[in-house]
Every structure is written in C-alpha cells, then in structure tokens.
Amino acid sequence: MTPRTFPPDFTFGVATSSFQIEGGVNEGGRGPSIWDTFCRTAGKVQGGDTGDVACDHFHRWPEDIALMKSLGVRAYRFSIAWPRIFPTGLEDTPNEAGLAFYDQLVDALLAAGIEPWVTLYHWDLPQALQDRGGWTWRGTVVAFAHFADAIGARLGGKVRHFITHNEPWCVAMLGYMNGEHAPGHKDWPEALAAAHHVLLSHGLAVPILRKYAPNAKVGITLNLVPGYPASPSVADADATRHFDGFFNRWYLDPVRGKGYPPDMVADYRALGRLPAEGPLPFLFPGDLEAIATPIDFLGINYYSRAILRSDKLPEAENAPRTIPEPGPEVRTDIGWEVYPDGLAVLLRRVAADLPGIPLVITENGASWATPPGDDGVVHDTGRLEYFRTHLAVCADAVAEGVPLTGYFAWSLMDNFEWAYGYAQRFGLVWVDFTTQQRVPKDSARFYADVMRTRAVPERG
Numbered sequence: 098m099t100p101r102t103f104p105p106d107f108t109f110g111v112a113t114s115s116f117q118i119e120g121g122v123n124e125g126g127r128g129p130s131i132w133d134t135f136c137r138t139a140g141k142v143q144g145g146d147t148g149d150v151a152c153d154h155f156h157r158w159p160e161d162i163a164l165m166k167s168l169g170v171r172a173y174r175f176s177i178a179w180p181r182i183f184p185t186g187l188e189d190t191p192n193e194a195g196l197a198f199y200d201q202l203v204d205a206l207l208a209a210g211i212e213p214w215v216t217l218y219h220w221d222l223p224q225a226l227q228d229r230g231g232w233t234w235r236g237t238v239v240a241f242a243h244f245a246d247a248i249g250a251r252l253g254g255k256v257r258h259f260i261t262h263n264e265p266w267c268v269a270m271l272g273y274m275n276g277e278h279a280p281g282h283k284d285w286p287e288a289l290a291a292a293h294h295v296l297l298s299h300g301l302a303v304p305i306l307r308k309y310a311p312n313a314k315v316g317i318t319l320n321l322v323p324g325y326p327a328s329p330s331v332a333d334a335d336a337t338r339h340f341d342g343f344f345n346r347w348y349l350d351p352v353r354g355k356g357y358p359p360d361m362v363a364d365y366r367a368l369g370r371l372p373a374e375g376p377l378p379f380l381f382p383g384d385l386e387a388i389a390t391p392i393d394f395l396g397i398n399y400y401s402r403a404i405l406r407s408d409k410l411p412e413a414e415n416a417p418r419t420i421p422e423p424g425p426e427v428r429t430d431i432g433w434e435v436y437p438d439g440l441a442v443l444l445r446r447v448a449a450d451l452p453g454i455p456l457v458i459t460e461n462g463a464s465w466a467t468p469p470g471d472d473g474v475v476h477d478t479g480r481l482e483y484f485r486t487h488l489a490v491c492a493d494a495v496a497e498g499v500p501l502t503g504y505f506a507w508s509l510m511d512n513f514e515w516a517y518g519y520a521q522r523f524g525l526v527w528v529d530f531t532t533q534q535r536v537p538k539d540s541a542r543f544y545a546d547v548m549r550t551r552a553v554p555e556r557g
C-alpha cells in the first residue's frame with residue numbers, strides 16, 4: 098500500500114498555552130489571572146498544583162524554540178497571557194514588558210523558521226475582570242477588544258495566523274456551569290451569558306486584528322465532540338441531538354451566521370436555563386451579526402467522541418445498547434476514549450456545515466504518563482499510535498477533498514493540565530518538573546518523521 102501523504106502546503110505544528118507552560122507568574126508586571134486564584138482554592142486542582150513554575154517557559158523559551166527546531170517543527174501555536182499585557186484587564190495602556198516578551202518570542206520563532214500561530218485567549222483571564230463578573234459581564238467583551246487591539250498593534254506586522262479564542266465551550270461550561278475550571282461557578286444562566294460574551298468578543302476582535310494584519314488569517318478554535326447514540330432508540334437519538342446542540346451547534350451555528358439553534362433554545366427554556374419566554378437575556382441587537390463576521394479558518398480541537406445514553410429509554414425500546422461502554426483498554430490516562438473514526442466523521446460534517454472555510458486541527462493528542470525507562474527513553478507507544486491513527490484520518494480527509502489545511506499536536510511538552518495539575522501528561526516531550534529537563538519521547542521522533550516526510554506510515 099502506498100503511504101498516506103499530505104500536500105506540500107499542509108501545516109504541521111505543535112501547540113501549548115500560556116498558563117500551562119510559562120510560570121513566571123509574578124514577573125514582568127503580570128497581574129493575577131483566574132487560574133492563579135483557582136489553583137489556590139482548596140480542592141480545585143489535583144495535588145494542589147499551581148502554574149507558578151509550570152515548564153518555566155517564561156525563562157526557558159530559547160531552549161524550547163531550539164527543541165522545536167531540532168524536531169523539525171515549522172509552526173507553533175501558543176497563547177498570550179492577557180494579564181501580562183493588561184495586568185487587571187482595565188488599563189488603557191498595555192504593559193510594555195508583557196508585549197516585549199511575546200515580541201521577542203515571535204522574532205526568535207521566525208528566525209528559527211517556525212511560523213507563530215497566536216491564540217489571544219486560552220483561559221487566563223485577569224482576576225480583576227473576574228471580580229467584575231468575568232465572562233458574564235459585557236464589559237469583559239470591551240476589554241477583550243482592547244486587548245486584541247494591543248496585540249494586533251504590536252504583533253500584526255509579523256504574525257500571520259491569529260486565533261481569537263480557545264474552546265468557548267470549556268470557558269463557559271467548565272468555568273461557569275459545572276465549576277471544574279476557573280472561576281469555578283455553577284450557574285446555567287451565567288454560563289450561557291459567558292458563552293455569548295466569548296463569542297461576541299471573538300466577532301469584535303476579528304476586524305481589529307485584520308486592521309493591523311490585513312494579510313493574516315484569523316479564526317477561532319472550537320472543541321468539537323461527535324455524539325453517537327448508544328442504541329438506535331428514539332430516546333438515545335434525542336439525547337444525541339441535545340448533546341450535539343449543547344456541545345457543538347451552540348458555537349458552530351452562530352459563528353456560521355445561523356444564530357443559536359432553536360431546538361436548544363427550546364430545551365434550555367424548558368429546563369429553566371433560559372427564561373421561559375421572551376428575548377434571550379444576553380442578546381443585544383447586532384450581536385449575532387458581529388459573531389458571524391467571516392473567519393479565514395476554523396480551528397478544531399479533537400480528542401474523543403461521546404456516546405449518549407438517555408436515562409429516558411422507554412420499556413419498549415429497552416433493547417441492549419449497541420455501543421457498549423468503552424473499556425479501559427481504549428482509554429487514555431485521563432479517561433478519554435481513543436476513537437480516530439470520530440475525527441473522520443467530524444471533519445466531514447464540519448466541512449459540510451461551513452462550506453469553503455479551511456479547517457485546521459489546532460489540538461489533538463493523548464494523555465499517558467509513561468516515564469523514561471532505564472535507557473532514559475520514553476517508549477510512549479500508545480501516544481505514538483494515537484498520533485499515527487489520527488494523522489491517517491487527516492490525510493484521508495484531505496485526499497477526499499475536506500479543506501483541512503493544518504494539524505497541531507497537543508502538546509509540545511508535558512504541562513499544567515488544568516484541574517488535573519501535572520498528573521496528566523500530553524507532551525511529545527517529557528518534562529521532569531523537578532529539574533525542568535526535557536526528553537523527547539518516541540512519539541516526538543515519530544511526529545518529526547511525519548513532518549519531514551509528509552507521510553503517515555502504515556505502522557508506527
């Protein structure tokens with residue numbers, strides 16, 4: 098069989114985010130973020146871990162760029178810590194030291210032949226904005242537009258790819274609905290307002306970035322999860338519809354100019370998450386038009402699928418579920434099922450939903466804590482196979498005509514995995530958090546070969 102190959106202009110990269118790798122939280126005039134606060138709230142982050150040091154990338158960035166270069170990485174997706182630029186989010190003038198940090202990072206990346214892909218918001222909101230309501234407060238939208246302006250003004254001349262937001266679903270639902278992420282609230286109306294404000298701030302930021310970087314590509318990254326009904330029953334089909342609306346369509350539809358999905362508005366009204374009738378409380382004239390501002394690409398983060406089991410299965414339909422609960426052998430350390438076919442289904446569906454919009458996998462990866470062996474080498478076969486099978490799906494999709502133009506592995510290196518602290522390791526590179534030593538894993542060598550040859554081998 099001929100190996101699967103990627104076209105010459107396909108972008109291969111690796112991804113990280115500011116809070117997960119930087120450390121240096123009290124340096125360079127950085128203000129506190131909601132994650133600093135959350136880490137200090139008892140019981141919120143496993144092991145009481147914090148982002149105080151993380152991968153110490155704030156000091157070791159030259160070494161990290163050299164590491165990427167040695168692996169043949171040609172594109173690097175990272176995020177800007179908002180509180181390094183505006184320590185409270187409310188200042189008029191940006192903090193020069195913060196801007197200078199990212200400016201020198203971008204220059205060094207370009208000098209190393211690595212294309213910077215800049216995410217504006219990957220969850221580290223200035224705490225002072227949270228004190229005013231965070232994403233539930235419309236003022237945060239204005240503050241974000243101001244932040245986008247400062248980044249555009251400083252980096253717009255040299256950065257050619259911007260992502261406004263990373264995973265609005267996580268920001269809104271984990272942050273304000275189930276409380277698993279900062280700021281740790283559990284309130285549905287707040288969460289829906291937060292989701293809207295994140296989307297609105299995206300829509301306002303797109304033209305601001307384009308003003309400074311007319312040739313740059315600007316997009317948003319959504320975490321999308323294809324839903325599979327556990328059985329052919331009507332109840333499971335409806336649970337799958339609801340899940341898809343909750344997780345995917347609530348974000349995809351307004352971005353593609355369709356507004357909020359009416360079936361979900363009805364569900365949320367019935368469930369008391371939105372007022373029973375009348376306008377949506379957070380929606381003002383012009384908002385949906387702003388959210389629908391055309392984008393140059395859609396970023397997709399894919400990790401796994403969801404299997405939907407309704408608890409309302411009627412007696413008559415109580416047939417055995419045709420998709421059994423996946424066992425531990427197909428799950429990564431974090432519990433997520435390894436399911437590359439879900440990515441195939443998702444890519445085709447999104448390509449059909451957003452015709453003509455280039456798609457980029459902005460994150461994909463797997464958590465296994467496989468440590469270095471006696472030989473000092475990390476034989477992370479599970480992760481290597483995860484990347485191999487998901488990259489094969491991407492190559493097939495491209496061959497079929499899906500406008501997939503890039504793939505970023507999550508993550509360059511092990512890092513602070515949010516509520517799991519340092520317990521979950523997604524890196525291509527092992528990080529010893531005591532010595533800060535970086536050790537490329539087998540999966541890193543595998544991915545380096547894929548990037549170099551633009552081909553996915555049949556076997557790892």
Ligand code: FCB
Nearest residue numbers: 114263264320507514523
């Ligand atoms: C995504 C996040 C990223 C990382 C991966 C595992 O939801 O964007 O920061 O935590 O999951």
